[in-house]
Amino acid sequence: xVLKVMIASPSDVRHERQAVxxxxxEWNAIHSQSRGQVLLPLAWENNSAPxxxxxxxxxINRQLTSESDLIVAIFWTRLxxxxxxxxxxxxxxxxxxxxxxxxxxxxFSNEPVRPDSIDEEQYKAVRDFKxxxxxxxxxxxxxxxxxxxxxxxxxxxxxxxxxxxxxxxxTSVGSLQGMSRDDxxxxxxxxxxxxxxxxxASGDRNAAVLMTEAMGGLSVETNERxxxxxxxxxxxxxxxxxxxxxxxxxxxxxxxxxxxIFEVTEEGFRAADLVNPVPxxxxxxxxxxxxxxxxxxxxxxPRDQSKAEQIRQVTLWPDxxxxxxxxxxxxxxKDAANLGAEAHRHLTTVATTSRSVQQTPRERxxxxxxFDWNRWIEELNAxxxxxxxxxxxxxxx
Numbered sequence: 001x002v003l004k005v006m007i008a009s010p011s012d013v014r015h016e017r018q019a020v021x022x023x024x025x026e027w028n029a030i031h032s033q034s035r036g037q038v039l040l041p042l043a044w045e046n047n048s049a050p051x052x053x054x055x056x057x058x059x060i061n062r063q064l065t066s067e068s069d070l071i072v073a074i075f076w077t078r079l080x081x082x083x084x085x086x087x088x089x090x091x092x093x094x095x096x097x098x099x100x101x102x103x104x105x106x107x108f109s110n111e112p113v114r115p116d117s118i119d120e121e122q123y124k125a126v127r128d129f130k131x132x133x134x135x136x137x138x139x140x141x142x143x144x145x146x147x148x149x150x151x152x153x154x155x156x157x158x159x160x161x162x163x164x165x166x167x168x169x170x171t172s173v174g175s176l177q178g179m180s181r182d183d184x185x186x187x188x189x190x191x192x193x194x195x196x197x198x199x200x201a202s203g204d205r206n207a208a209v210l211m212t213e214a215m216g217g218l219s220v221e222t223n224e225r226x227x228x229x230x231x232x233x234x235x236x237x238x239x240x241x242x243x244x245x246x247x248x249x250x251x252x253x254x255x256x257x258x259x260x261i262f263e264v265t266e267e268g269f270r271a272a273d274l275v276n277p278v279p280x281x282x283x284x285x286x287x288x289x290x291x292x293x294x295x296x297x298x299x300x301x302p303r304d305q306s307k308a309e310q311i312r313q314v315t316l317w318p319d320x321x322x323x324x325x326x327x328x329x330x331x332x333x334k335d336a337a338n339l340g341a342e343a344h345r346h347l348t349t350v351a352t353t354s355r356s357v358q359q360t361p362r363e364r365x366x367x368x369x370x371f372d373w374n375r376w377i378e379e380l381n382a383x384x385x386x387x388x389x390x391x392x393x394x395x396x397x
Contacts, residue, residue: 003164006042006068006097008090010078010122013109015145018300018315019041021293023153025321027160027287035166038286041293042068071097072152073181076109077118079125087125093314094133103163105141105155107148116321145315187271192246193238195275197227198264201252202272203330203337207264209252211243224326224341284394287328289322291391294347297384299353305373308366311357322347332394339390344381353379 007020014335024039032038032366073094080088086095108130133139139153142148187195197220201209204223209218218236220227220243227242230236243262246252251268253263254380264272302310322344329340360366 001164002040002285002349003037003070003160004040004042004068006071006093006153007074008071008093009074010076010080010090012078013074015313015315016074016107016109016148019073019145019149020152021296022315022321023149023156024317025162025290025293025324026153026318027156028290028324030320031157031160032286035160037160037164037166039160039168040289042087042283065250066096066100068097069102069164071102071104072107072156073104074107074109074148075121075126075130077113077126077127078122079250087129092293103159105159106133107152108139109148110143137170147393168207181326187274189244190249190251190271191242193280194242195250197239197242198246198251198268198272199275199330200225200227200327201262201264202269203334203340205338205341207269208255209243209246210260211240211262212260220386223330223337224251224344225323283328283331287325287332287394288391290325290328291387293317294321294343295324295384295387297378298387300349301350301380303377303380305368308368308371311354312362314354316346316351316354316358319348319351322351329390329394336390336393339386339393343383343386343390346379346386349379350383 003025009015009017015331021041024041028038029315034355071093073090075090083089083092094104094106108126130139140151142151159353190198197209199209208222209222211218212278213219216259217231217233218228218240220239227235243252245256246268247262249267249271250265251271252262253265255263297314297317299312300314302308325347326340326344329336357366
């Protein structure tokens with residue numbers, strides 16, 4: 001089930017809007033499989049199309065507001081432009097949601113602001129609107145971006161649980177529910193770990209698992225991922241057993257003199273298709289939404305050396321998003337799986353470089369003389385190309 005969440009706000013809370021996108025994708029990574037629900041963020045600048053109506057806001061209401069299940073609205077110093085029906089487009093969207101009996105989550109920033117940087121008329125409109133909605137229901141306040149993230153993450157989960165019952169039945173990778181008796185027999189005795197490893201290997205560029213042992217311990221790698229938790233003996237035993245199960249079932253076969261490479265067999269590919277069937281539209285929408293959000297964030301990162309410090313201001317995607325993107329791409333075929341793995345590599349590189357800047361105190365200053373701008377621009381462009389290619393592969397239309 002896809003739950004459409006409209007993100008509404010004036011233009012002065014850009015970082016909060018980015019955070020909402022990121023936290024929704026984080027929710028999907030953690031809960032979508034267990035609850036059978038995927039959150040799809042909607043925003044007028046990304047999800048509306050050109051159309052004619054008596055008022056521009058009427059188009060947004062018809063295309064987005066009426067289709068949304070939940071609205072998240074955020075305010076700081078601006079309320080927005082009057083629509084002729086309401087004090088602003090955001091206010092009209094909230095009123096429309098409430099009229100339809102849909103939930104609305106409203107947040108107001110208490111972050112300090114320079115008096116000479118605000119529009120007094122707009123600031124007064126925000127105060128008046130806040131006073132009005134506080135009489136009608138519960139709103140939330142926050143002092144910092146971090147506090148907003150903490151509150152929204154917790155309250156989003158509460159709202160979904162209370163207002164939208166879980167639709168999940170048995171959605172784990174490798175569930176035997178709904179399979180024929182022959183298919184169930186073929187997979188019986190294969191653990192969940194082995195099934196997860198098989199699905200990942202079926203999407204690997206070489207359709208292989210590499211199991212090696214060195215001074216640092218055991219490593220079980222496929223599709224750009226090491227499944228073993230470094231230095232954890234229990235994890236080593238867990239994934240060694242998973243490889244052994246796949247070999248005994250005939251789903252992978254040992255190659256190479258050292259016995260370190262295990263290639264997926266024809267039976268293995270068939271089994272992988274059984275435990276990870278053709279993705280449904282909800283998974284497709286989840287992946288496309290994640291691709292769109294990461295592209296938006298990469299656009300925020302500067303290509304111009306004179307704007308280098310802007311890197312500090314960008315709210316990056318969580319590491320879990322890059323990993324989720326890679327996993328979601330696997331069921332869409334080998335090309336998508338390869339592009340997903342490539343996107344994961346690029347996103348990880350960009351995030352690591354960005355955080356090295358963000359984590360350097362401003363007062364100390366970042367050593368930009370050591371920053372390779374040519375390499376940075378190449379990496380951003382490669383990230384963009386890969387994300388676009390993956391989106392086109394998953395949704396050719």
